[in-house]
Amino acid sequence: MxxxxxxxxxxxxxxxxxxxxxxxxxxxxxxxxxxxxxxxxxxxxxxxxxxxxxxxxxxxxxxxxxxxxxxxxxxxxxxxxxxxxxxxxxxxxxxxxxxxxxxxxxxxxxFLPDPAALRQYGCPYPLRLLGPRDFAGLYLPAWSNALCEKRKELDVLGVGAYDGERLVGLAACSADCDGMWQIGVDVLPGARRQGVAAALTSRLTGEIFARGKVPFYCCAWANIKSARTALKCGFRPAWxxxxxxxxxxxxxx
Structure with missing residues (x-):
């Protein structure tokens, strides 16, 4: 697209x-x-x-x-x-x-992704593709941006960063409407400033496109670190x- x-x-x-x-x-x-x-x-x-x-x-x-x-x-x-x-x-x-x-x-x-600016990022932790069954035990405050307990049925896809078997970062998307899936991301304090958010977001963006959907990203005006992640991964301010x-x-x- x-x-x-x-x-x-x-x-x-x-x-x-x-x-x-x-x-x-x-x-x-x-x-x-x-x-x-x-x-x-x-x-x-x-x-x-x-x-x-x-x-x-x-x-x-x-x-x-x-x-x-x-x-x-x-x-x-x-x-x-x-x-x-x-x-x-x-x-x-x-x-x-x-x-x-x-x-x-x-x-x-x-924010919406600009295909001409998209790129994949790596991080120090292995990444795993996750689905709804993997989310069952993850509806916790630590992952409240990536997942929404009130609308569990909409959480359809995710990418996790793991330190051994311990989840240290999670990006997931909700099927908020037929053609567009919204990305949310969380990283534990000890794993921040290592490129984890960008690695998770960029990987999930590609996975969403591969499923024929348009990814979108949202944050508050003052959430500078979140906006920086979006921009780094090739998203552009849209509305x-x-x-x-x-x-x-x-x-x-």
Whole structure:
């Protein structure tokens, strides 16, 4: 697949998730659509959205509960696309939703692989290809980025780094939608800074492509080490997303 084909796959999936058209993400002006459930959306999304903002760089597509159209339209008209995903602008959005019992919650950047930049990396530890049966005893805090206990049925493939029989690093992917599998990676503290994350991620990326799926990678803005792993392995920033949710559904830290 070319990068253009990979990006088109992602645009189509984002259109399913948001309830819009793929070309809506390429407009110069903001696009607002009403969110609705869709069985083909990414499995972990809680649809319909109160408000979900997505940008592939050209504009912002807002998938919303129609009751908040005026509120969201005012926000998108006030700020350029790139500032809608950062403070201080986000404080304005958060303050506007707070009287309705809503707050800004998820903020993330998503990466897609560029085939021209992909390469395989090695590390000091042997790597093993893993499947769902191998994950049974691994739903532990140490592997919470690679695996998701709440959605075990989506964890379909992984690559482990082993020091003898001890697992020291794990990259795994979840079949979040029909055409795209999301990569997560964890490395134990004693095995870090040895290229393990890049070795695991690059190997898993190749295995996902070999199965006819598009890998994608997600991390928070400030997770610099995770973003560096993605970039090193040939992933490129593709889209940003911010989600508003009811206060009662936000866990207290």
């Amino acid at each position: 070319t990068y253009r084909e990979i990006r088109q796959t992602a645009l189509r999936q984002s259109a399913v998730d948001c309830g819009c058209r793929p070309e809506d993400f390429l407009q110069e002006r903001p696009v607002i659509v009403e969110s609705a459930p869709n069985r083909n959306a990414r499995k972990y999304l809680d649809l319909p959205f109160v408000c979900d903002l997505v940008s592939y760089g050209s504009n912002v597509v807002a998938s919303i509960d129609g009751r908040y159209r005026e509120l969201v339209a005012g926000y998108l008209e006030r700020f350029p696309a790139e500032h809608c995903f950062e403070t201080p602008a986000l404080h304005v959005l958060d303050d506007a939703f707070r009287p309705h019992g809503m707050r800004v919650w998820y903020m993330a950047e998503y 940003a997303e911010v989600t508003v949710r009811p206060v009662l559904s936000i866990p207290v830290l």
